[in-house]
Every structure is written in C-alpha cells, then in structure tokens.
Amino acid sequence: MTLRLTNIAKTFPDGTRALLPTELTVKTGEIVSLLGPSGCGKTTLLRIIAGLETPDFGSTIWFDNDDVTSLSVERRKVGMVFQSYALFPNMSVRANIGYGLKMQKLSKSEINARVTEVLEMCQLDEFSKRGVDALSGGQRQRVALARAIAPRPRLLLLDEPLSALDASMREALRDELAVLLRKFQITAIFVTHDQDEAMAIADRVAVMSNGRVVQSGTPEELYRNPNSSFVAGFVGNAMHLEGKSAGKLLTLEGGTQHLLSEGSGQNVYVRAEDVRIDEAGSLCGEVETVTFMGTHYRVGIKGIMPNVLTSIFSGQSAPNVGGKVRVSIKPQALMLLPEGEAQA
Amino acid sequence: MTNRTFVLACLTPLLVFSVAFLALPLVRLFLVSGESEAGWAIYLDILRKPRYLNTLILTVLVSLATTVAALAVSTTAGMFLSRNRFKGRGILLSIMTLPLAFPGVVIGFLIILLGGRQGLINQITPGHVVFAYSVIGLFLGYLYFSIPRVLLTVMAAAEKLDPTLEEAARTLGASPFRVVVDVILPGLMPSLIAAGAIAFATAMGAFGTAFTLATDIDVIPMVIYTEFTLSANIAIAAALSIVLGVVTWALLLLARSLSGTTVSAGG
Amino acid sequence: MLNSRTKLIQLTVTLTACAFLLVPMILSVMAGVTANYFQGISSGLTLKWVFRVWELYADSIFLSLWLAIACLISTLIIGLPAAYGLARHPGWLSRILEEFISLPLAVPGLALALALLQLYGSMKGFRISWTFILVGHVLYTLPFMVRSILAVLASMDLKTLEEGAASLGASPWQRFRDIVVPNAMPGILAGSLTVVTLSIGEFNLTWMLHTPYLKTLPVGLADSYASMRLEVASAYTLVFFVLIVPLLMAMQWASARAQRIAQ
Incomplete structure (x- = not known):
C-alpha cells in the first residue's frame, strides 16, 4: 500500500504547533523511519497516520486511493506497536495476538490458524499460553509486533519499538526487527530518536526537526550528503569546524585547512573517522582525552578549534594525554553546508 | 459513536x-x-440560644476528648503492631479492625453491655456503677468507633516511614527517645492530623451511637433528630444539619489533603 | 530500637484497647446464647433467642440482603462507567465531580436523610417504597465503588491500552468490555464487597428513611435494643456479627489486593 500525506499539520489546543505542513509519501513495501530528537513532531506525525490524533483542517491522508483523513483509528486497518507495547494484561499471549482478528469477526478456526502462523513467524510458539506479565522485554516486543501484524493491516506503525529495552538487548533485537519487517513484506513506518536504529532498519529515513521533515533519503544519502547542518549533526555526529574561511582556505586556531570549494558563507563539517592523527598534518592541537573503545580509540583534541575535535584512532598505541599531535583532514571528506541553520 | x-x-x-x-x-x-420565622438569622440563633450553643459546645468537647484518646491509644498500638512481629499479632490486628463494619447502634449496645444496668461493670463492682447513658458512655462509644479508623491510618503511615531515616538518626548518635521525637513523630504528623480530623468529624456527626446512648444528652445529631421528629421544627433541624455537614466536610477535606486516605465518617 | 520498658507500655496499651473492643463483643455473643443473662451462664446455653430473633426479624434480614444486592447492582451500573469516565477525563471538572459525589462520606447520614426527605418526602409512592431507602444506600456507598475502581484504573496506562485496542479495530464499547472491565476487576471486587458490607450495616440514613413496614437489619437492631429483652437483642446482634464479619474480612482482603495492584 502506498501512503501519501499532503499538507499534514497539527496545532494543539494550547497553540503549540507540533507539526508544520508536511508532505510525505511511502511506497508499497517500503520501510521508512521518522528520525529526530524528542519534541520534533515525529510521534505526532505517526499518531496522525494511525488516526489517534486529528490533524489540522486541510490535511489529507491517502492510503492508496482512499482518503482516510476522517476515518477513526479502529476503521483504518493500521497495525501499531506502541512504545510501552500496550499488551492487554488480562489476556494471554494468544488472546492478545488474536484480538484484532476477533474484532474483524473472523471464525474461531480462522483466528486460530492465523495466530499460530504469526506465533511461528515471530518465534513465540512456546509462550502462547503465558500471561503477558510473564514475558521478558524482548518477548513482549515480539508479541506487540505479532499482535499488530496478525490482522494483516494495510500499514504497520511502530513508535520507538526498542526504547523500552535494555541497551544490551537493543542491538540484537534491532537486527531481528529488521529481518522480521522484511519477512512481513509490509509498508512500515517507525519512529525513533536513535540514528543507529533508523539506519539499521529503514530503507529510507526522514529526518525531522522542529515539526518538519528536513531531509529524507536512504541512510547512505543522509550520511554522505546531508543538506543541512542539523542533519549532518544528527546523523553521524558531524562536528562543526569553527574558523574563518577565505576562498578555499579555512583558518582555525590550530592551523589552516584546504577546502574543495569556496568556503565563505558556508559552515564546514567533518566526522570523527575523517580526522586523522598524522605527523604530516596541517593542524596542531593537544590531546585532552583518550578513550579506549575496543576496536579503536576516541581521541579528544583541543586547541584546533574552540570546541574539542574528536578523532577515531585505530593504531595500536594511542597518543598520551597532554601531548601535542598533528592532524590531517582530507578536503573531500569535508561537508560544506549553508550557514544560518539552527544547530540541533 | x-x-x-x-x-x-x-x-x-x-x-x-x-x-x-x-x-x-x-x-x-x-x-x-431559612423558611422559619427567624429567616436566615436562624444561623445566628444557633450561636445565641443557650440550648443550641450548649449543645454545640458539649458536642465539640466530647469529640475533642474522643480525638485525643483515640490518637493516643491508636498511635501507641499502631506503632507497636507495625514495628513488632510476634505470634498473635494478626489476631490482635483483626480484633482492632473488626468494629469498622459495626454501625453506631451496635456500638451503643456494646457499651450498654459494658456499662448499662445489666452491664459487666455494674455486676463485678460492688457499688452501683452505670455509665452507659452518661457522657462517659457516649465518649466510650465514640472511642470504640474511632480506634480502628485511626489505627489503620497510623499503621499505613508507619509502614511508609523510611526505616533508613531512623538508622541515619541513630548513626548520628540520637537516643531512642530523640529518634521518636525528631524522626518518627514528624514523619507520622500529617497522618496523625488526618486521623485526628477523621475521628473528630466522625464523633461530631455520630448518630447511631448517640441514638442508643444519649437519650438524655444533648449532642448535635440528637438535637437535629428530636427537633425534626418530635418538635417538627424543621428549619432548625435543617440549619443544624447544614452547619454540622459543613464542619465535618471541611475537616475531612483537610484530612484527605494531608494524607490522601479515604476513611468514611459514617456512624 | 526502643527499650523494653517502653515496649511493655506499648503492649499494655495495645492489649487494653483490644480488651475494650473485644469484651463487649464476647458479652453480646454470650448473652445471645444464655438462657437467662441475669442469672449468668449457669442458667444454661440455648439457641432459643436466636430462633426468636428469626421469628421476629427474618423479614428485616431478608430486606437488608435484598437492599444490599440492589445497592450493589445500582452502584455497579452507575459507578463502573463513571469511574472509567473519570479516569479517561482527568481534569478539574472530574476532580470536582469526584469530590462532590464523595460528600456522603463526610456529611453525616442524618443530614443527607433530612435533605432527601425535604425534597421527596411528599412524593408518597416513592416515600413509602423500598427504593427510597435504596437511594439512600446508593448515595452513601457509591463513592466507595467509584474510588475503588478509579484507583485501579488510574494505576494503569489506560489510554495507551485503549489506543492499542482501537488500532486493532475495537470500538469504544468493545474496548470498555474487553480491556477496561477485566483489568478493573480487582477494584470492582473490592468496591462490591465494600458496598455490600456498608449497605447491610447502614443505620443513620436508613433510620430516617424507613417506614414501619420496611425495617432493615440495623433498624431492627435499634428496635430490639429499645424494646426487647437483653437476650433477644444480643442474639440479634450475634446474627448481625455472623453476617457482617466474614464480609468485612473478605472486603479487607480484596481491598488490600486491589491496593497492591494499584501501586
């Protein structure tokens, strides 16, 4: 199913504009992530798509060729996975998963068959008779997903589906979720504030800030070609190289850096993995922190720009704290973005 | 829909x-x-006419005495029961909460069995000791009614007291007495005020107990009853009811804002 | 923590209080099964007073049970949806409404009964019917039912659970039936037992609202205290204890359970 949102906006009764007029299209079978910091309007947008929130007048939501804007949530045929999972504590795992089918007035045998199928797909067969209170966080998350998917919704919506889990489990379940969503072959939208999650699961990421979608594209596009300093900072934690640029030269406290193109009026961004500790480098600073990360070190360097510049160092022995180091950055790794954008 | x-x-x-x-x-x-000849001045009459004023004073005095006694007894017993685990504790607790379900009339009757003409005290003491129908009997009846309610409030508060506060006070060198004064009582204070307000309001409005015991004592509920049924003086009965209702409601509102409990006045 | 002398004082106070509460109950039970209370237990044990009570007051007992059931049904019909409504619409209006319906907890029953009599006393058909007493009982017990359910509902994320059900296609009524009621069950149970216990023991309102042909158990008790011999009055009290004590214990158990769930 193709989802098309036109002119979607939301103003709360107290006048807060949670969502500015937004357009978004999600193609059949596509998995799209709404990524942004808290308060950017991503959950509001998801809830509007679900029918749990009414958008401002003039907004329209299309499911293929059906205008569902005024359809209430229970008629919209969307599957939703809630942040807290919202599993019904008075029902077993089986009853939870079968609830949506029961609402469609399917026969007992049809319900049973479909529930069994979904239980298997989500590897929940052995827990089917349990109460939801007797499940681990990861199991609950799978039950919530199974429950949402069982009635064969036109669209699957997930609101921060991994945020209720421990950090240690999150990564494993993230990959599992990505596999399951593709197995279901369903159009899906999920909301997250975690860029790793968005990149790992989604085909396409829509980055949101202050109530609007600022950029949408594949994870690679967003990472390599951010169109704003916000996206650069939020996706991949790019650092702003603060200095004075004249022509193709950027002057920093710790030296000068070549640029590929005209730098005036532009902000220059760089990612930590592109900052090389290099004896022949043109920039010079002092090591402030060294953090061992297992596969590499994170080295914080001061004196190059007003803020600390972070470098990923993958050599065997890290530089000493307090020591002077030289740093080089390849000009093609720098991202030049227009000034005047608010930083996240 | x-x-x-x-x-x-x-x-x-x-x-x-x-x-x-x-x-x-x-x-x-x-x-x-306000429909009597006195009009709205009837509320002033309550304060001006000795009969009503004396009734008001007596009711307040008996209720105050009940409150103080119930607080003293129930706080002591409640702290003891919540801080000690021993055989028979459960039974003691059950005995002390049973009267929760007794209506005031039954409690009045129980007091008669204690202090009436055929009562226990009159039988086992040499002199003629009958107190059931006096102010003392009424006070004991109200106390019987209030002990379980105050006890439950105090115990709920005692369970919520953070024991590490007491331990902290002791590591700082406080004597057991100082711990009670500086840590336990301040911690219980909101609940004690709340429980006191409940006991007071309950006693002010208690009709059942008074109905059985206070045939000769003028407390507000009895005066309302007799003015209404015997004298057909409906305006004064209504006015006294309003005054009584406002007082008990205000007290229980105070109690609830302090402790969040919902113990019924009833009785 | 406290020294043993303090503990001894505490124990003495506790035991004295227990004795004060328990001794009259025992006296009452004894008097109810003693052939002649004035002569003491030596006159022999008997159940004749209990049978006498049955002859005299069986109607009152049945009326009380009937009223308690009717009161339970009424408070469920009014209170269950209301508790849900209050839980879903938290705000100053709900606070005021909850505070208002809780008035009967604070305002003495006598005053409420007078108020009801002033407004409806002249409607003869209603005044002499059992439903008039029922209104009083519902008025008094309703806040207990509403608060008991509300406490349980307020402790769960009702809004999200309902959104979950709605996203699966459940209508408001289906959500109420499938999600709200089953999950509110501990509160409903505790509230129901409280309502029944209080209704059976209610005297203050009932005394004012009853008619000579409609006497409830506690009204009958007051009647027997005033006009019957001590043994009959005691036997009647004994019957009341037998009825109310198990209910009270069940109510305390259910309330403690609901409270645990609500936390």
Missing part, C-alpha cells in the same frame, strides 16, 4: 443520580433552613 461521546455517556448516570439525589436535596435542605 466517537470516543469523547462514549466517555461522556459513561458519566451521565452518575451526573443524573448525583444531581437528583444529592445536589437538589442539599439545596432544598438549605432553603428549608
């Missing part, structure tokens, strides 16, 4: 019932209180 309409529909039976049988009757009661 939208969600909002459904939720409002859910509240409709409650609204209808409480308007018809609570709001309108109370308004009517208030209007009736």
